Amino acid sequence: MNFFKSIYSTIFFVLVGSAALAQGISGKVVDETGLAIEAVLVQNLHTDQHTHTNQQGTFLLNGIEAGDTLTLTHAAYNTISVVVKEEKERTIILELKTFELDQITVSPEVNALNVVSKIDLKTTPVNSSQEVLRKVPGLIIGQHAGGGKAEQIFLRGFDIDHGTDIAISVDGMPVNMVSHAHGQGYADLHFVIPETIEKIDFGKGTYYADQGNFSTAGYVAFQTKDRLENNIIQTEIGQYNTKRLFSLINLSRNSHHAAYVASEYLTTDGYFESPQNFSRLNVMGKYTGELDNNNKLSVSASHFQSSWDASGQIPERAVETNIISRFGAIDDTEGGNTSRSNLNLNYIHQLSKNSSLTSRFYLSHYDFELYSNFTFYLEDAEHGDQIRQKEDRNMFGFNSEWNRFIALPNGSINLSAGVGLRDDQTTGTALSHSLNRQTTLETLKLGDIHETNSYAYAQAELVRGKWTVNPALRLDYFQFGYYDRLSETYENNQVEKGILSPKLNVLYQHSPLLQYYLKTGIGFHSNDTRVVVAEEGESILPKAYSSDLGLIWKAHPRLLVNAAVWNLFLEQEFVYVGDAGIVEPSGKTNRSGFDLGVRWQLLDWLYFSQDVNYAYARSVSDPEGENYIPLAPDLTAVGTLSISGQSNWYGSIQYRYISDRPANEDNTIVAEGYTVVDTNLGYQFKHFDLGLKIQNLFDVEWKETQFATESRLFNETSSVEEIHYTPGIPFCATAMLRYKF
Missing domain, CATH: 2.60.40.1120 (Carboxypeptidase-like, regulatory domain)
Structure with a gap:
């Protein structure tokens, strides 16, 4: 201190x-x-x-x-x-x-690696909800519940589940849901229409003062467009009765004010034997105005709703013995529905030529209901083990950040400080034993959650010559409240906890083509409110210590390379298992590895990108051989070859790879790796675009998500623990017609 x-x-x-x-x-x-x-x-x-x-x-x-x-x-x-x-x-x-890599320089700033996402968005724009998170180098996702559930996320040796250790936001509004019915940090990004994304800001590790809760492995901040270049009406038709309608329409556009509305409607039966009956509706409106004295106001409102059926995760033995096919189901009554309505306001006030105050306010109402069956007839041999998870949530928050830039004869100082608050209140957060999505057999957990996170931070970027030093300090204070509706007596448990997180980053800008950096910081892994009250406030905000040593190098006018070695140590944590309503303790863990990325403009119209990421993840508390971290990925790779600016043609071909990884602590059950190739090709006319997108080009059989699960089938006398998985999509072609005006 x-x-x-x-x-x-x-x-x-x-x-x-x-x-x-x-x-x-x-x-x-x-x-x-x-x-x-x-x-x-x-x-x-x-x-x-x-x-x-x-x-x-x-x-x-x-x-x-x-x-x-x-x-x-x-x-x-x-x-x-x-x-x-x-x-x-x-x-x-x-x-x-026209985008050219030779005009890119290595920016002398703490998070200069964001240049990678800028390049990727220009050369391979986002055109599906699945591609939104895949734009972050080293981040792998998997879907395992019919397309309506938030994706499972993997990054830096973490099985992040649906968001436990990565902070995700859109225009400053948090996506992660604290103390969610399905699990801590649940981050459903499907309310974002992919084509509205203008910028992706990301960072790995615990080094950023303005990022707090959930940002253990890193953060991803999406920024939507302020204005549109064209009006767009688009339709897509694909296999498995897939249809999508999408539009972007200008309401007002001049040099100082812009407003537009965006909408999306998607339906599909999916590739499973039991139709998914999936539907999603998104509507968004946004206004941006440049006011007097360089002040800026942005207001957006959106509504999202989705419903689906799911075939769930299936056991390997059921497929191998021909009880079901790999696209079949043991319980095809899984599925759910969810909705989210948002109001988001951002205001930037120019205090002087070199100082400003940015304020954000957001309000969100969220509903969620999910039916799952992971163990089939393990607990209830007669009715089965289907569970229902449900919640109704209101969330609001604000953040204000002051910035001041001071230019010196041989350097500069950029000061910033911020304060903020986030408040979540849920009603009737429930876990129930259900039958056929119709009957509640038993209510296992039922309660109301009230969680508040207030925070403050301050940091400076001191630049002198080629050196930049970035010290920072963040304070988070949590108030956890849980009202147990199943208790025979009135129980409204309250726990409070604070944590201080220092950071120190050092950059050496050798030239506009080469930057070296050392990033260090302390963060924390937050826990579910139900864990906090169950453990009576003990070890509820375990610290995370991380460091990165890396470089960003413009090795050639058309070649950008980034590389880093890193380490992350995490203290004791407690995990609330939303599917079972129990608390599982976990000991200390250590993860280390390296990241390597390449962006290369081979020709004026041909771009190549490659990311390779390795992580060695182990439990520190357990003996050798029994210290694997289940589902922690060790080696992943993503590569893309794209064409842009060659006549009117555009397109790309991309592969993604994840190696075999342990599914349990002693590595006796293994989650199989896979390599999947996707491609798209399009042609631009004056006002029309024609396109074709193909997922799983070579029609490989792959397992998208996998878990080591103990289950029992209806006709079995004893349970079996083995891999249960959701099969990945087979060959799937989708045609697109876009009208621009």
């Missing part, structure tokens, strides 16, 4: 002492329509001083003399050079460009 006090004292005195230096050239960067452009790198070629435009497109750079040359760089716009004259303020216009 003394170290961080010294750092912040230094920042304060430099801030006061350098106030007189906060003069130079200020400006605003806009596109050809007058819209502000965020995250433009502005660099003085004479002194190597640099800064970035903020969300209002403004920047301030000191130590500038007449005759100096500034370069302005952004992935989506042509790089230009500007000679400084006598003016103190100016507006600079950038032109949209």
